[in-house]
Amino acid sequence: MRDGGGKHISTRGIFLLSVFVHLCWVSIACPQPQSEINSIRIATPSWENVTKKDGTGLYFDILHKVYDPLQITIAYKIVPWKRAMLMLEHREADALPGGYFVPKDQASDIFPRYPIGGETLCVLSKKGKISEWKGQQSIAGKRIVWIRDYNFHKFLDVQVRWWEIDHEYQGWKLVDIGRVDFYMDNLNFLNRYIRAKTIDRDQYDIHIVVQKALYLRFADTPRSRQLIERYDSIMPSLIETGELKKLFEKWGFPYPSFAPRVDD
Known part of the structure; x- marks a missing residue:
């Protein structure tokens, strides 16, 4: 093929030109990522x-x-x-x-x-389990459970004996029957459970362990x-x-x- 001035334009040249024009169009028409x-x-x-x-x-x-x-x-x-x-x-x-x-x-x-x-992490225990709360030192070496995959042990400055459970009612039950010393959870979730199950709050102690963003x-x-x-x-x-x-x-x-x- 030839242009009006008699210069020869190859098929390859036409192809490359069309690709170039297409890419320019795409760069203009398409939004940035x-x-x-x-x-x-x-x-x-x-x-x-x-x-x-x-x-x-x-x-x-x-x-x-x-x-x-x-x-x-x-x-x-x-x-x-x-x-x-x-x-x-x-x-x-x-x-x-x-x-x-x-x-x-x-x-x-x-x-x-x-x-x-934000989250306030607390431990729940039977009333009188801890005579005087001394922060995390009060749970050092104690038996504690929390919901599976919450990994609360990573935020503790003391060593505890911990297990994981699948449902919050299990934590309350284990505390009630004395199988564990504490159940650890978010303060909002503990209060929600108390309201939902009409639990006598006076039968339990709740202490703040750590606050996290x-x-x-x-x-x-x-x-x-x-x-x-x-x-x-x-x-x-x-x-x-x-x-x-x-x-x-x-x-x-x-x-x-x-x-x-x-x-x-």
Whole structure:
């Protein structure tokens, strides 16, 4: 084939030219990868007033506050904790809310700078089991149970004899019959169980062991890094305007510290 000036244009040249034009068109017409994210995939257990099965709760409200203005929808699956962790590992989910921060040299997941909530970890015992509470020293060497995969031993400064259980009612029962000294769990969950089962609170002691910040735990992917960037860029304004505090009040939770994490 020849052009109007009589110069020869080879078939190979036409092909290369068409490829070049196509690539230029794609680079203009297609959005950058950052703008392609239109959803965040959440895997989480169902926690009362935190992550309810109907997609409501404290954490879901926070996620909507962060991502709705960016036109990023919240897609979620309610699954047990262990299944949620596996979904992160297999990249079937972007994030799991309510996880503890783990340094990057010890975990395959990544975390934003700002937490999504806080947790007060307590031990439950029969009334009078401990005559004088001396903090964690009071549980040193004692028999303690907690829910499977919660790994509370990592946050203790003392050695304890610990076992894992599958359901919270097992922890209460083991304490009642004296098989263990303590059942360890989140203070909110202990209070929820007391209300739900109309338990006589005066028959038990509850002591605070440690307080921890809770984070969105993300799979380590480029997509997650963009979602984290957006989360960390919006959380400060939610804190400063008081919007975040209102959400905690709405769902009946104490407002924790939202200082950004500085350690990696």
